[in-house]
Amino acid sequence: MLKHLKFHNVGPSPAMELEFGKRLNLLTGDNGLGKSFLLDIAWWSLTRKWPAEINPKLTAGKKALPATDGDAKISFSFSSKSKEESYDSTYLRKEQAWTGLAGRPANPGLVLYAMSDGSFALWDPHRNYWRTQDGLDVQDRTPAYVFSPAEVWDGLPGKDNTWLCNGLVRDWAGWQKEKGASLKHLKEVLKVLSPSSKESLEPGDLTRISLDDVRDMPTIRMPYQQDVAVVHASSGMRRIMALAYFLVWTWEEHKQAAKQLGEPATTQITFLIDEIESHLHPGWQRSIVPALLSVMEKLTKNAEVQLITATHSPLIMASVEPLFDSEQDAWFDLDFERKKVVLRRRGFEKHGDAASWLVSEAFDLKSSRSLEYERLIEDAAELLERPQTSRAQIEKMHKKLIDALGPKDEFLFRWRSICDKKRRAE
Ligand SMILES: Nc1ncnc2c1ncn2[C@@H]1O[C@H](COP(=O)(O)OP(=O)(O)OP(=O)(O)O)[C@@H](O)[C@H]1O
Ligand SMILES: [Mg+2]
Structure with missing residues (x-):
């Protein structure tokens, strides 16, 4: 669980500091004030890798660079099952890199990052962590799984003609043919992430969509009683399907790896989700945060989920009113004041509906009219x-x-x- 972040001379503000809630963390603020940047730094603090350095196809998740010529620093702390880790990293200009901890760092549990451009990244403590060889700690595993938007669907290639992940299309079709636990989990996760039982996403029959593509193509059963190939589904549905697939794939592979290593599966999961409402209809926006906080229950008992998410949506803010608990949740708001970007942790007050949230400190509009x-x-x-x-x-x-x-x-x-x-x- 990420506990604390502090930076100096990096990003849009000369300095920022955040003390995270252990469960839900919301980030609001106008365009260009640093929400995605904060999420990139959160991912890096937990995993020590920049997503775009692992996968150059990404247009998001770039390495943070100092804002001016002076010294730049990122400090962070997170708690792992066994210990708490704090570190002050400085930027080494000659090496164009941030200093890292010597030796084996603490293990933050599973870290999932859904970026605004549709890319996903996963750091799995069993598959991406250091391993012990002849009594020595070595770091030679895949550093993290970082998917461009297309790779989520078509698969993530590894080195030497290997596949790190088959991708949604092949895995989903395979799970459907096996009729085993993965399919059951996929159905359950899709159901939880759907806005209501009336609009529940359900797998349809497998199909083929082209003479030039031999893959059996999963479909989604539409309310108008038609099975639509997942690659033809709407943007909002594809976002939810990709999230559901990514969660199930992550968990299935994590369990497999735990079994092979003879170690228990982790209970700690951090979700970093940029623009959580992206592509979602208001009906879906209202249910996505509560759904993500509860979805891991479908996959495992005792999961401790921390969600850190950026939003531009007043409906997302209204949707968390019934569950927001200042003991374990936090809301951070970025503003541009006196020519500076300022970050504040704000006390969460209920505003009732989305229109009132629009004219609150979260969005700073004078009214919700034209x-x-x-x-x-x-x-x-x-x-x-x-x-x-x-x-x-x-x-x-x-x-x-x-x-x-x-x-x-x-x-x-x-x-x-x-x-x-x-x-x-x-
Ligand atoms: N890799 C980086 N290194 C240094 N500074 C960066 C980096 N990425 C972003 N920034 C700084 O952060 C600012 C904010 O960018 P960011 O993408 O975080 O905005 P945002 O709040 O997510 O906006 P939007 O709502 O439009 O997505 C940029 O204008 C730039 O000053
Ligand atoms: Mg952004």
Whole structure:
């Protein structure tokens, strides 16, 4: 579990510090203020690798570079099952690298990172960690599994014509033919990640989609009673399917590796998810965070899940209101103030609905209306506050408001009652 991050002279702000909650951590802030950057650093702190260095096809997950010529530092601490690890890393310009711990670092458990461009990365303590050979610790395993968006579906090649992962299409089809535990888990995970039992994602029959592709293609059963090839499914559904597959694959392979090594499976899992709402309809946005916090229960008992996620969605913020617990959860908000990026851990207050979240500190909007209507309402409010207004001015504004706003609009209601009072006073 990631506990603490602090950096100096790296990224968009001269300095940042975060004390993470042990369960849910939300990151909000305008475009370009450092949410993805923070997630990249969180991944690196736990795994010591930059995703794009392992897989150059990635457009996300690049190595963090110092902001100015001065010294740059990243400090982090995380707890593992047996110990807590803290480290201060400095940037060595000559080596173009961050200093690392000598010897075997602590083991943070499973770390999964879903990046905003659809890439995924996994660090598995059994498959990517150091191993002991002739009494010595050696680090010669695959450093992490880092998938470009296409590799999630088509497979991740290893060295010398090997495959590190078969990819969703082959694995899903294989699991479906085996009819074993993996298929059962996939179905369960898909169900948990679906927004409701009515809109539950369910595997359909295998099919073929091209004479030039010999793979049996999994399908998803659509509510209109049609099986759609997974590669033809909508972006939102593909995002959920990729997440579900990635979770099941990770867990199945982790268990296999644990068995081969004669060691127990881990109970600690950190999910780093950028733009958690990406491609999801509001109905799905409302259920994704609670679903991810509970999904590991379908795969294993006693999992301790830490979720660190960036969001631009007011619905995501509204969706966590019933479960947010300041003892174990945290909300970090990035703002641009006096020409600086500032990060704050904010107290979580309930706002009730998504529209109220939009005008909260999380998103800093003046209103949730169109810009044009927001200006019109500001003009109307300003007109009402003037000590003297003519009847003609009021009537003109009234017409504009009636044309622009819906008949049940809250502002129109207030406007009418104030105008009525004014008329009576005349
Ligand atoms: N690898 C890096 N090294 C140094 N600085 C970086 C790196 N990546 C990003 N930054 C800095 O962080 C800033 C914010 O980028 P980031 O992608 O984290 O924004 P974001 O908050 O995720 O925005 P969006 O909401 O648009 O995704 C960049 O403008 C840049 O200053
Ligand atoms: Mg981002």
